[in-house]
Amino acid sequence: MTNGTRSDFQEMFHKGQLTIGISELSRMTGVSPRQLRYWQKKGYIIPKNQDEPGRARIYNMRMVIKAAAMSNLLQTGYTLKAAAAQVDERMQPAQTMYHVLFDRYQGFEVADNGEILVDLGPFDPDPTQELYAKLVDNQAKFELKSKE
Incomplete structure (x- = not known):
């Protein structure tokens, strides 16, 4: 019988392990770094290293997905506030499933x-x-x- 451990799973899927910088996020989403900084100021996206002033912003995959989804909704006519709210609502079931699996595994x-x-x-x-x-x-x- 072969076994896998909790730490194997955590290493593969640990929250925040996969990160990208603001320039890469800008290229991926088509949103300018200036606009991304504005979204951050408004609290819609949060860099992983927000508690480290003066350091380059880095974002985890959750924020990458959120920024990309918000960008798509903005292109269809949503306001920034409405796009952020819609994305948060849509991401809630996935977040719940992630925690159930991550916490129980x-x-x-x-x-x-x-x-x-x-x-x-x-x-x-x-x-x-x-x-x-x-x-x-x-x-x-x-x-x-x-x-x-």
Whole structure:
């Protein structure tokens, strides 16, 4: 049986690990650096290093996605305030899913038959049980196992 750890997942998907500078963000979104700084001043986008004055701004992938989506909405006629609100609303389900997966993921196991079991940690109603997820015919299925 092969195992993967929580730290493997965290290294791959850690919040803020993938970042870009303001120039790259400008090129990706078609929004000038000056305009991006204005968006930051208004609180619509927040650089990862906002607490480090005088340093070049860097943005995590969440802010990159938000800036790109806002840019698209502005091109369709939204105001800046409305575009930011719309993007925040649309991003909420994805943020929730990210946190559920990131916070619950404990690791994975590959069984001898090749089946991958994703360890989601203790089962809340009964902490003596571990909750596992697996794919069966491309459908998520869950099972409980007693803690060893």
